[in-house]
Amino acid sequence: MISKKICMVGDFSVGKTSLIRRFVERQFSDQYLSTVGVKISRKTVAVEANKAEKTDVQLLIWDLEGSTKFKGIAPSYLQGSKGILVVADVTRPDTIEHLEDHIQLFLSVNPEGLIMVAFNKSDLIEEAKLAKILAQYQFTNQPKVLGIYATSAKTGQDVDNIFQSLAEKII
Amino acid sequence: MKGLWQKLMAPRRLEYLEVDANFLIKEASIGVYRFADSGENPDIGTDVRREFPELIGVEYILRAVLEEKQPNFQLKGIARLREPHSLLYFDLYCIADDSQPDVHPQTGLIILLEDATERMAMEQELGQVAKEATLLSHALVAANDYIDKIITSMADALIVTDSTGKIKTTNAAAQKLFGYTAVELRVSNISHIIEDHQLWPVQMAMGSGCTELVRDVEAVCQMKSGARLFVSFSCAAIQSDSEAIQDLVYIGRDITERKRSEEKLRLAMEKERELMDLKNRFVSMTSHEFRTPLSTIISSADLLEFYCEKYKDEKLITHISRIQNSVNQMTQLLDDVLILGKAEAGKLEFKPDWLDVEDFCRDLVAEFEINLAGDRQIDFVAESQNTIAYMDRKLLRHILSNLVANALKYSPAGTPVLFNLIYGAGEVIFLVQDWGIGIPLSDQPRIFDSFHRGTNAGNIPGTGLGMAIVKQCVELHGGRISFVSEVGVGTQFRVVIPFKVQPLPEI
Numbered sequence: 298m299i300s301k302k303i304c305m306v307g308d309f310s311v312g313k314t315s316l317i318r319r320f321v322e323r324q325f326s327d328q329y330l331s332t333v334g335v336k337i338s339r340k341t342v343a344v345e346a347n348k349a350e351k352t353d354v355q356l357l358i359w360d361l362e363g364s365t366k367f368k369g370i371a372p373s374y375l376q377g378s379k380g381i382l383v384v385a386d387v388t389r390p391d392t393i394e395h396l397e398d399h400i401q402l403f404l405s406v407n408p409e410g411l412i413m414v415a416f417n418k419s420d421l422i423e424e425a426k427l428a429k430i431l432a433q434y435q436f437t438n439q440p441k442v443l444g445i446y447a448t449s450a451k452t453g454q455d456v457d458n459i460f461q462s463l464a465e466k467i468i
Numbered sequence: 469m470k471g472l473w474q475k476l477m478a479p480r481r482l483e484y485l486e487v488d489a490n491f492l493i494k495e496a497s498i499g500v501y502r503f504a505d506s507g508e509n510p511d512i513g514t515d516v517r518r519e520f521p522e523l524i525g526v527e528y529i530l531r532a533v534l535e536e537k538q539p540n541f542q543l544k545g546i547a548r549l550r551e552p553h554s555l556l557y558f559d560l561y562c563i564a565d566d567s568q569p570d571v572h573p574q575t576g577l578i579i580l581l582e583d584a585t586e587r588m589a590m591e592q593e594l595g596q597v598a599k600e601a602t603l604l605s606h607a608l609v610a611a612n613d614y615i616d617k618i619i620t621s622m623a624d625a626l627i628v629t630d631s632t633g634k635i636k637t638t639n640a641a642a643q644k645l646f647g648y649t650a651v652e653l654r655v656s657n658i659s660h661i662i663e664d665h666q667l668w669p670v671q672m673a674m675g676s677g678c679t680e681l682v683r684d685v686e687a688v689c690q691m692k693s694g695a696r697l698f699v700s701f702s703c704a705a706i707q708s709d710s711e712a713i714q715d716l717v718y719i720g721r722d723i724t725e726r727k728r729s730e731e732k733l734r735l736a737m738e739k740e741r742e743l744m745d746l747k748n749r750f751v752s753m754t755s756h757e758f759r760t761p762l763s764t765i766i767s768s769a770d771l772l773e774f775y776c777e778k779y780k781d782e783k784l785i786t787h788i789s790r791i792q793n794s795v796n797q798m799t800q801l802l803d804d805v806l807i808l809g810k811a812e813a814g815k816l817e818f819k820p821d822w823l824d825v826e827d828f829c830r831d832l833v834a835e836f837e838i839n840l841a842g843d844r845q846i847d848f849v850a851e852s853q854n855t856i857a858y859m860d861r862k863l864l865r866h867i868l869s870n871l872v873a874n875a876l877k878y879s880p881a882g883t884p885v886l887f888n889l890i891y892g893a894g895e896v897i898f899l900v901q902d903w904g905i906g907i908p909l910s911d912q913p914r915i916f917d918s919f920h921r922g923t924n925a926g927n928i929p930g931t932g933l934g935m936a937i938v939k940q941c942v943e944l945h946g947g948r949i950s951f952v953s954e955v956g957v958g959t960q961f962r963v964v965i966p967f968k969v970q971p972l973p974e975i
Binding site: 370374 | 524526547598806
């Protein structure tokens, strides 16, 4: 079975670990426990290798420590990653502003890597406000950004979709 | 090799793996299982990536190390879940195996694994505290921002002061309402704005444990421009840890417009009440004033009907004369009402002309003297040679005839009435003086009001309209009227009229 490395990238406390937990373990807790170092989770997904058949891919999902004002993401963790889920918290505008920096960092390590953007915690704001954010951040200048999702690890909204979609693209 | 590695590594809790160029395990220290994904020691000959999935995807880097294109490869802080909720951390360090320098290229890699749980647990603990503090600070900033927005967008004025009244915070509505900038208000005291002492912090009962001190209290306030406003205030104490240090929050709403409307309404109601009073006085006065001459007319007419055959000429004349007098009295009353009605409606015409005032006065006195009893007299004195002035003959007649008639009416027989005509600087002065009953002090302020009569007038007939007419006529001439009076001593009226008066525009 093919294994593919993908990374979760974003500011601290945007919900990277929670998205993995929802995707892999189907669980959610709103208690905040900061991640240090790196922890790999595995999940096998079926993707369409060609139009006729499906094939299984093992996703090796690297949960990385979120960046802070004082400590960025170590580029060595990103080496060999086929794609990333770059995550922001819709209730914290600064985490959205930092998305571009995270994308740049990843592309500097993996120029061919693919990117999905997750506007997480979307259950915490009004739909109109969310729509405004989605309209404002289209990343049209980033051809490697292949999808933008409003996710919620709490409700599970679009969590499977964003991982599945990234798996389909990196195959 | 094996013995040396193990001796070196044991004190540092290091484990190692040797792998060949295809990443197959050639050798492993006995404690490697602690860091393996399965938690078991890997079999020799298996792919290292099975137990260390962190190496998947980075094979190109490992090859670069193998070919000595890169000195090493390392990953720090790799987590392994050992028991539920318990993580083990280790650092992975990879170098080329150069223990057999004669073999080229290098035959394999050495992977060193070092336990980093203690360091990472500490990092996690510190990081958790720092990140939670940052999140809290963000939340505080956001909450503060939100409160600021609420305060800024409030339509009501908000002022926060300390316990001495010194202003600490204001919102945009307060700045707009009182016309100050935020900075000007911040160096000011609430007493500069609110005039009402009751609303000053020092006057309010604080520290009683009650947060709300006053609610909807109306106060007069002063703007920066000096203009005054009516503001409805509610004031509450802001609870703090120390009772000695207590701030106050004032919420004010501009009620100046409402107050103006209330004042207008009050004035309108007052006016209406006055009109009602006037109407009532008019009805009561007319019914009374008309009844007396009407009774006289009826009784004289009855007597004439029954006894005209028997009456001698003398008695006939008396009754006819009574009827005539009564009719005259009623006519006078109706005339007065008519004049005053016109004056109050602004329809009394002012048609001045040049006239000799002294001649005019003498004629008037002569008219009065025809009907005077033998013991009455009017002493007319004119203190000037040239007595030409520009006046309305009809209105002047109303003025002087009323004043002279009153002087005669309210003074006893045998006392004179003094009528002086004085020419001053650019004005004509008329003085009419009697030594009669006088005007009580309490009636003096209202002597020019319609239907108001002195309380000591008793049975002396009168309409209460004469002085109101006089005042209107004097004012139409641009003049002024004043008097001095004492009960039981007499009264002097003084009318001053400019020589030439510009006609007032018609209303």
